[in-house]
Amino acid sequence: xxxxxxxxxxxxxxxxxxAYLACLIRTSPLFTLWSGRLLAxxxxxxxxxxxxxxxxxxxxxxxxxxESLSFFSLAIxxxxxxxxxxxxxxxxxxFIAPVALMMLIASSSLHPEVRQLHPVLxxxxxxxxxxxxxxxxACFTIAAGVAVMYLTQRYFLKTKHFGAxxxxxxxxxxxxxxxxxxLTVGFPLLTVAIISGSIWSEQATxxxxxxxxKQTWSLIIWFIYAALLHGRLTIGWRGKRAAILSIVGxxxxxxxxxxxxxxxxx
Amino acid sequence: MNIIVVGLSHxxxxxxxxxxxxxxxxxxxxxxxxxxxxxxxxxxxxVSTCNRVEIYATTRDIAGGIARIKRxxxxxxxxxxxxxxxxxxxxxxxxxxxxxxxxASSLDSMVVGEPQILGQIKTSYGYAAEFKSSGIIxxxxxxxxxxxxxxxxxxxxxxxxxxxxxxxxxxxxKKILGDLSDKTVMxxxxxEMCELAAKHFLNSGAKGVMVTNRTFERAERLAEEFGGEAVxxxxxxxxxxxxxxxxxxxxxxxxxxxxxxxxxVIKRRRFKPIFFIDIAVPRDIDPKVDDVENAYLFTVDHxxxxxxxxLAQRSLEAEKAEEIIDQEIGQFHKWLxxxxxxxxxxxxxxxxxxxxxAELDKxxxxxxxxxxxxxxxxxxxxxxxxxxxxxxxxxxxKQSGQGGRVDLYVDALRQLFELEALQRDDxxxxxxx
Numbered sequence: 237x238x239x240x241x242x243x244x245x246x247x248x249x250x251x252x253x254x255a256y257l258a259c260l261i262r263t264s265p266l267f268t269l270w271s272g273r274l275l276a277x278x279x280x281x282x283x284x285x286x287x288x289x290x291x292x293x294x295x296x297x298x299x300x301x302x303e304s305l306s307f308f309s310l311a312i313x314x315x316x317x318x319x320x321x322x323x324x325x326x327x328x329x330x331f332i333a334p335v336a337l338m339m340l341i342a343s344s345s346l347h348p349e350v351r352q353l354h355p356v357l358x359x360x361x362x363x364x365x366x367x368x369x370x371x372x373x374a375c376f377t378i379a380a381g382v383a384v385m386y387l388t389q390r391y392f393l394k395t396k397h398f399g400a401x402x403x404x405x406x407x408x409x410x411x412x413x414x415x416x417x418x419l420t421v422g423f424p425l426l427t428v429a430i431i432s433g434s435i436w437s438e439q440a441t442x443x444x445x446x447x448x449x450k451q452t453w454s455l456i457i458w459f460i461y462a463a464l465l466h467g468r469l470t471i472g473w474r475g476k477r478a479a480i481l482s483i484v485g486x487x488x489x490x491x492x493x494x495x496x497x498x499x500x501x502x
Numbered sequence: 503m504n505i506i507v508v509g510l511s512h513x514x515x516x517x518x519x520x521x522x523x524x525x526x527x528x529x530x531x532x533x534x535x536x537x538x539x540x541x542x543x544x545x546x547x548x549v550s551t552c553n554r555v556e557i558y559a560t561t562r563d564i565a566g567g568i569a570r571i572k573r574x575x576x577x578x579x580x581x582x583x584x585x586x587x588x589x590x591x592x593x594x595x596x597x598x599x600x601x602x603x604x605x606a607s608s609l610d611s612m613v614v615g616e617p618q619i620l621g622q623i624k625t626s627y628g629y630a631a632e633f634k635s636s637g638i639i640x641x642x643x644x645x646x647x648x649x650x651x652x653x654x655x656x657x658x659x660x661x662x663x664x665x666x667x668x669x670x671x672x673x674x675x676k677k678i679l680g681d682l683s684d685k686t687v688m689x690x691x692x693x694e695m696c697e698l699a700a701k702h703f704l705n706s707g708a709k710g711v712m713v714t715n716r717t718f719e720r721a722e723r724l725a726e727e728f729g730g731e732a733v734x735x736x737x738x739x740x741x742x743x744x745x746x747x748x749x750x751x752x753x754x755x756x757x758x759x760x761x762x763x764x765x766x767v768i769k770r771r772r773f774k775p776i777f778f779i780d781i782a783v784p785r786d787i788d789p790k791v792d793d794v795e796n797a798y799l800f801t802v803d804h805x806x807x808x809x810x811x812x813l814a815q816r817s818l819e820a821e822k823a824e825e826i827i828d829q830e831i832g833q834f835h836k837w838l839x840x841x842x843x844x845x846x847x848x849x850x851x852x853x854x855x856x857x858x859x860a861e862l863d864k865x866x867x868x869x870x871x872x873x874x875x876x877x878x879x880x881x882x883x884x885x886x887x888x889x890x891x892x893x894x895x896x897x898x899x900k901q902s903g904q905g906g907r908v909d910l911y912v913d914a915l916r917q918l919f920e921l922e923a924l925q926r927d928d929x930x931x932x933x934x935x
Contacts, residue, residue, distance in 0.1 A: 263659055264657075265656065389677070393677070393678065393798050394792065394798070396800070396807070398807070398811060402677070403663075406680075407677050407678060407679065407680035408677070408678050408680070408775060409678065409679050409680030409681070409775070410680045413680070471772070471773075472771075472773045472774070473773065474773050474774070474796075475773060475775065475795060475796050476795055
C-alpha cells in the first residue's frame with residue numbers, strides 16, 4: 237500500500253513538474269490549472285502514503301534519512317500550496333516543485349533501514365520538535381526559491397532583457413513580500429523547534445544543550461534568519477541583499493540536514 | 503442562404519473617405535431600415551467605427567446583393583459611386599465569415615489585438631437586433647463571431663502586451679512595484695508623453711500624483727488637473743522619496759538626478775524600490791542611477807524596445823488566432839449550409855420514412871397469421887399517412903421562398919426533428935457592452 241501511494245506520488249509530482257515547466261514556456265490557462273491540480277493530487281497521495289506508513293510503524297516516519305527526505309518534500313509541497321493559494325504565483329511552482337520531486341526521488345533511492353525505534357525517540361517532545369523543524373525548513377526552502385526568482389527578475393530589469401521569462405515572473409514587490417512572509421512564519425517555527433529540541437535533549441541526555449554538530453549548526457541557522465528578520469524590520473533590508481541571505485540560509489539548512497546526524501539518535 | 507460583407511477600412515481608405523461613409527450611431531435606424539428594404543437583402547447589420555464601415559447582410563443573390571449594397575453606401579451619403587467604389591471590398595461565403603471573425607478578433611485592426619473593436623461590433627449588432635434588421639442567420643453569425651473573439655483572446659496572448667510607450671511604462675512599473683494602488687507618481691517637468699503616462703498610471707490605480715516644474719504655476723495647473731499635489735522645483739529632493747514612480751521630462755541641459763541623490767532617496771525610502779522613467783533629451787537622470795540598488799531606471803528607448811518586442815509577439819500570436827478562426831469557420835459554415843430548403847425536405851422525408859419502416863417491420867415480424875396481401879396494404883397505408891403528414895410542411899417551406907422566415911422554419915425543423923447531429927455551441931454572449 238505504502239509503495240503504491242509512493243509511486244503514485246512520484247508520478248503525480250513528475251507530471252506536475254512537467255506542467256509547471258511547460259507554464260514557463262507557454263502561457264495557457266490549461267497548464268496553470270493542471271499543474272496546480274496535479275501537484276495537489278500528488279500532495280494528497282504523499283500525505284496518504286506518509287499516514288499509511290506512520291500507522292504501520294506506529295511512529296511518525298521521520299527517524300532516518302529516507303523518511304526525513306520524504307517528509308521534507310511533503311512539507312515543501314504543503315507550504316507551496318499554501319503560498320500559491322494566497323499569492324497566485326504559478327511561476328513559483330516551476331522553481332519549488334522540482335526541488336520537492338528531487339528530494340522524493342533521492343529518498344526513494346535510499347534503503348529503508350529496518351530497525352527498532354530508538355528509545356530516546358519515543359518522546360512527544362521529539363515529534364513536536366521534528367514536525368516544527370520540517371515546517372520551518374519548508375518555509376525557508378520557499379523563501380530561497382523566491383529569492384532565486386527575485387534575483388533572476390532583478391537581473392532582467394537591470395540588464396533590460398525583457399524576454400519570455402521576464403513576463404512570467406511575478407513583480408519584485410510580490411516576491412519580496414512572499415519571502416518576508418516565509419520568514420515571519422518560518423523563524424518562529426524554527427525558534428520553537430530549537431527550544432522543544434533542547435527539552436527533548438534534556439530528557440534524552442540530561443543536558444539541554446550538548447553542542448553537537450547538529451545543535452551548533454541549528455543555532456547558526458537561527459542566527460542567520462534572526463539577522464535577516466532583524467535587518468528587515470529595523471533598517472529595511474530587502475531586495476538583493478535579503479534574497480542572497482535567504483539563499484545562503486537555505487544552503488546551510490540543506491547542508492545541516494543532509495550531512496549531520498544527530499549524535500543523540502544515530 | 504449567403505452571408506455577404508461590403509465595406510471599407512483603414513487598409514483601403516483614408517480617413518477623409520472613411521468619415522464620409524460613416525453612419526452615425528445615433529441615427530442608425532434609418533439606414534438599417536433602408537438596407538433591408540433593398541431588393542434581395544434579407545438581414546443586415548451596419549458596423550461603423552472610425553477605422554471601418556462595414557455592412558453584413560444575407561442574400562440569395564450574391565452578386566446582385568453586393569452591387570446593391572455598394573450603391574446604397576454611396577447613395578445614402580450622397581456620394582458619387584465612382585468616388586468610393588475603388589475603396590470598397592466585398593466578401594461572400596467562407597471569405598465573409600472569415601473576415602468578420604478576423605475583425606471581431608481584432609486581427610484586422612490598425613493595432614492588432616486592440617480590444618475596442620469587439621465592443622463596437624457588439625454595439626452595432628445591438629442596434630440591428632433592436633431594430634429587427636438582423637434575423638436568425640446574422641444573430642447566430644455574430645454571436646459566433648463574439649465567441650470566436652473571446653476564444654482568441656483567452657487562448658492567445660494577442661491582447662496581453664502593451665503596444666504604446668505609456669502603457670509599456672505602466673506594465674514595467676507593475677513588474678517592479680506589484681500592485682500600484684498604494685503607489686505615488688511624481689512628474690518632473692511637463693510634456694505630452696509625461697502627462698499621458700501619468701494618466702495611464704492613474705487609470706491603472708496609482709494612488710496619487712506629485713507635480714513639479716521650474717515654473718510653479720504650471721506645476722500647480724497640472725496638479726489640479728490630475729487632482730495631485732504641486733511641489734516647488736527647489737524642494738524636489740525633500741519630496742522625491744515619497745514617489746514610487748518618477749517620470750522626468752524637463753528641458754534641463756544637465757542631469758538633475760544623479761546616483762548620489764538616488765542613494766539618498768533609496769535610504770530614505772528604507773530600500774523600497776523606486777522606478778525612474780527618463781523621457782527627456784538630453785537626459786534628466788544620470789544613467790548611473792540604474793547601478794544603485796533598488797533603483798530602476800528606464801529611458802524612452804527601453805520602453806520603445808518593449809513595444810517593438812510586443813508588436814512582434816502579437817504578430818506571432820495572430821498566427822495562432824488564424825488557426826482558431828480556421829476551425830470555427832468550418833463549424834459555422836456547416837450550420838449555414840443546413841439552412842438550405844431542398845436538403846432539409848429530403849432529410850425530413852428520410853427521417854419520417856426511417857421511422858415508418860422501423861415500426862412497420864416491428865409489427866410484421868411479430869404477426870404470425872398474416873393475410874396474403876396484408877403486408878402490401880399496410881405498407882401503402884403507412885406511406886399514405888406519412889405523405890399526408892409531410893404535405894403541409896413541405897409546401898409551406900417551398901412556398902415561403904425567399905425572406906428570413908424560411909431560414910427560421912428550416913432551422914426549427916432541423917432542431918425539432920433532430921435532422922442532423924450538428925455540433926452546436928449556443929453560448930449566448932450577453933450584449934452588455
